[in-house]
Amino acid sequence: MAGSSIGTLFRVTTWGESHGAGIGAVVDGCPAGLPLCEEDIQKFLDRRKPGSSQFTTQRKESDCVKILSGVFEAKTTGTPISLMIPNTSQISKDYSNIMDSYRPGHADYGFDSKYGFRDYRGGGRSSGRETAGRVAAGAIAIKLLENFGITFLTYVDQVGPVKIDESRFSVDEITKNALNMPDSVAAKEAEAYLAEKMSEKDSSGASITCKIQGCPVGLGEPVFDKMDAKLAQAIVSIGAVKAIEIGDGKSVVSATGTSNNDAFHMEDGQVRTLTNHAGGILGGMTNGEEILLHIAVKPTPSIFQEQKTVNRQHEDVTMTIAGRHDPIIAPRACVVVEAMSALMIADALMQNAVSRLDNLQKVYGLLDR
Amino acid sequence: MAGSSIGTLFRVTTWGESHGAGIGAVVDGCPAGLPLCEEDIQKFLDRRKPGSSQFTTQRKESDCVKILSGVFEAKTTGTPISLMIPNTSQISKDYSNIMDSYRPGHADYGFDSKYGFRDYRGGGRSSGRETAGRVAAGAIAIKLLENFGITFLTYVDQVGPVKIDESRFSVDEITKNALNMPDSVAAKEAEAYLAEKMSEKDSSGASITCKIQGCPVGLGEPVFDKMDAKLAQAIVSIGAVKAIEIGDGKSVVSATGTSNNDAFHMEDGQVRTLTNHAGGILGGMTNGEEILLHIAVKPTPSIFQEQKTVNRQHEDVTMTIAGRHDPIIAPRACVVVEAMSALMIADALMQNAVSRLDNLQKVYGLLDR
Amino acid sequence: MAGSSIGTLFRVTTWGESHGAGIGAVVDGCPAGLPLCEEDIQKFLDRRKPGSSQFTTQRKESDCVKILSGVFEAKTTGTPISLMIPNTSQISKDYSNIMDSYRPGHADYGFDSKYGFRDYRGGGRSSGRETAGRVAAGAIAIKLLENFGITFLTYVDQVGPVKIDESRFSVDEITKNALNMPDSVAAKEAEAYLAEKMSEKDSSGASITCKIQGCPVGLGEPVFDKMDAKLAQAIVSIGAVKAIEIGDGKSVVSATGTSNNDAFHMEDGQVRTLTNHAGGILGGMTNGEEILLHIAVKPTPSIFQEQKTVNRQHEDVTMTIAGRHDPIIAPRACVVVEAMSALMIADALMQNAVSRLDNLQKVYGLLDR
């Protein structure tokens, strides 16, 4: 499992399973001098934490982050920042029934095939808990990006058939409902829909919007590490994500060049576009407009109905999953999407800083600005 | 522009601009002993080449690949395989009008902002020609994967409003029409639609399906380098791609766990799923089913109408693009999607080979099989 | 500080400072199925631990390692193995006098210049304690390599002017004296020499030999990642190492081709060399002979005499270092050299496993062996 690290200069490595000692992340390459304390990270973990609503798992992790290294006198030192979130609420017996059988929609079968066996407790490394490390690391990226005026807004825009109505859009509303929807009316409808699904021992898919504002022009490396390509990797690497769209996304299929091109024009001395079909990225580089992402999240695969599957002995069996599972993944995934996006933007910001000789000369004091 | 390389073990670095000496790729890490000749690569480049139809650029590159290293006595030696496709048809005057103005929908503005200036001839590094290097490298990956029974099928499934009808699906048809559609009726309708757009000096978006069959179970590293995450990076890194979906993709938003889970069952002694909503990937690892990707490709931004934009001096101007441009990107992009997918699968296949101690022991002859 | 990770497939990331919460390492990519418990790691940390001799720091860390993830039912799962060694013996006041002044021979000045400030407690990230993470990670590599018959022997061959006499060489002796020398007579002389240096508030340099036996032929990638090149990086990355020699090392300067070439011949059905001037590596690849490394380790820079230096305000000052410091670095560094070597060999072993098509086919069961 090489592949537990992401990023070139702002580089994160995560570790940990659902039922081990904890979940952790090491952030290597965060610039020195960034003010940072545990509370800066904790507030993002709190957004990921199961709340008190009926739509979130009854597993209650305190999800309390510790900074183990890399910060001295409340500032990052440039050395690796080690973060740990101890597991405190493991109930191993909850998971005993999945030891032998492969849960549909889960990674169980893949793990056994790939590695010969698996830590079956709570999904092991494939548990949603793995994302706690991402969120902790991403919180540092977000703190870094604040210094450059780069901000994030992430919310659920659709739950099952219920979509938000842009005319009722309210940023404030996002944190006021259990589903992180920016439309109180839609949120209520979605809650009713979800309650129905839960009563049917079923779950629901949903869709997330992530908007990133304030990026300087030119972030992203123009070939394989395009800004949108790295965002795509980072976001699709979140379990349950099945589609990502940039800007107009899928609807470009039926668009024409005339309708899809964003005309440039000057606005307050800035190069801007009149529209933003591209979602802030052209040729893999940011163009200064809002980055706009839409993400499709599948329904929670852990449903409480009896399901057909096979066991480790490769026999047909049925299984019924017990335990603690959200009936919807997207609301808690919003902060994970934000974190992963921030990691990619921070890395691109650092890489872009050395793309020109004159920038390098500025850093080394060889150029008057 | 770090970011011209992709892959961990099967690693490709591309170089070249539209109007330089040529386009190239270096493949480092291809296993030794693979039979390989230029024709193995040329046939994929020929699929990318503008054909004789009205829907492709009138630029006629011979796109003739040379293997410069890494092959001896018709087999790969394990050393880097250097590939070069000389540029032969540059007409620099074609592009003189875009030297100063930023083409809407293109990377021009980003390049100038990021690097301080740009090679404005034909889009430079951002030209579609850059993908020739990807295709050449991908052809080697495809050749490698054939040894493992892994095959690819890629086609256009929608052009503007015209979708294929699955009941008329024919693999043979794909290569028989200029649009790479597997449905002759839809292809004709799409051609008519495109002809109309061309007459309006406009262009069209389209959608590509890529199906990958024969993958062993367990490809993909379960966290940041999930199989679908790496496919997402690789495919979104192709210019003009604005969305990628895995399996049911965007439609999971309105799905439920009951409808979306793929039940496992035994079939001819194999673990299989009854449905394939997941598109062959669970928890970031292949599950043995067909990998199913849908890719949205934006309309060609180079349209021949007058467009508003700004110039390098940051003044509002209008510009009219001349030159040679396809009115649709997707048909020629099919082979690029296939190539990029193959690169990621080949890399995952190699990484997965060392995921278990017993596999390593097999290689070193320490385990009876 | 990107640069806290090393290895491509067997990849280690370390974190931690002398006086933070602890020292840690994350091993990503260790093959699944390797039996592993904390004791396997602890025994190597115990070799690094200051002993009870007069030649080691009086700081007494228990250096107790915890495995936080990646092991289930006493075997590695293929997921990242997180290791932590809590700091327990920090006495911050010890280090207060080095807060403002730059210790000669230390990284203090570099840290302040690079990062703008530094964690001055005990050397921070530059402390010798950082190597505990390397040793912990290396212990896993050593455990892995045992399965392939690869073993390590590391010892001090010279302390100041005192060299071992090969005629008295005894493996058993190495662990019987405080200096890890394989010659009891030399060890006694060296101890006397060291005692004298200590009485003079001085310290001594020393030399380490590392022998690696049992490597299969062909480890190492033939250009930039040559086996010896990666060993050189890994070992020179240990603080205080100022030279590394492979095989005959520096003495090749006055050698001739006739004296330096190792003739191949057949021995018990194996290709062997009659001599081993090359130290087991030819053209960057192992040739099946013993890998032989010699490493020069500088004297402990923390001496207790008054020294000239400058302070953070860039004024000439004098300083006297107090605290707990070994008068010689090499004996405790032996296990670090061994650990770093093992990490590189393990990584090369894994990379080499996918260097041939037929090896890949073996793994995927497509080839009879």
Next chain:
Amino acid sequence: MAGSSIGTLFRVTTWGESHGAGIGAVVDGCPAGLPLCEEDIQKFLDRRKPGSSQFTTQRKESDCVKILSGVFEAKTTGTPISLMIPNTSQISKDYSNIMDSYRPGHADYGFDSKYGFRDYRGGGRSSGRETAGRVAAGAIAIKLLENFGITFLTYVDQVGPVKIDESRFSVDEITKNALNMPDSVAAKEAEAYLAEKMSEKDSSGASITCKIQGCPVGLGEPVFDKMDAKLAQAIVSIGAVKAIEIGDGKSVVSATGTSNNDAFHMEDGQVRTLTNHAGGILGGMTNGEEILLHIAVKPTPSIFQEQKTVNRQHEDVTMTIAGRHDPIIAPRACVVVEAMSALMIADALMQNAVSRLDNLQKVYGLLDR
């Protein structure tokens, strides 16, 4: 053979064999805006080229470099710079006798074992010609570093038993003799020694000094990517290098802290050291003093005497090498050492530029300086 790339931000990938189409390198990540033409590179290749002296191979390659991409209007564009040096002087028959037998001191046996077969013509990828790509890429790094006042001086300081006398040291002399020695008297003695060895069909080892001046303080990442560790990898990755020393190198073994520490003091407002035992690097970071490296280069293994060896069929045989081979490697390797050092310094310079928040802010214009 992953491992044909080196560098994180200033990243070089080389390709090519002795008897293929040519030798090449792709430099990805070179900052945009650097003036660059083929002559900037050619002059370094000319230093590597066999000269007219009796001590160099009679193979006469023109070694003419072509820039295939990444440069526009005489400046780097930020896109990958592809360099190619066509092979023009291959005489395949020269090498027919080494097809079956393993040359002692060469990589032949390793290649066959690792990859199953090898390109036996002229050493293939292991040929000294491979270093032409390194030199071409390094020339760009050297050009970049000139902008920061960083310069290199590389020469041969010992040939067999003949050492230079520092009292006769003359920079100008280096280019005046065939052996690149800065002491005309020693050069003459060494030439006589070499002529003797040649008459005996033998070859000689030698030693290279590389001095790097003008580095800013703080280059190098303090753990695994220490400046000296990366230099060690880069230089040991040059075929025939068997030892590298930093600063006092091996002689630290018999030094004491008192003699080895470099006292800091103020000099013309700069922090300097009174001595430079450390060779310009402390704790893996540059300290502003001259970087001092000594490199031991083995004798040419291709000697013209009959040698014992084994063949591919694993039989004992004797072989006599014919062909064109320098009797000493070091003189032509000087420029390779310089190139590899420059690549590492350039990469470190770029990485270090983003090590602090305030540097990043400077680049993005957020900090008045």
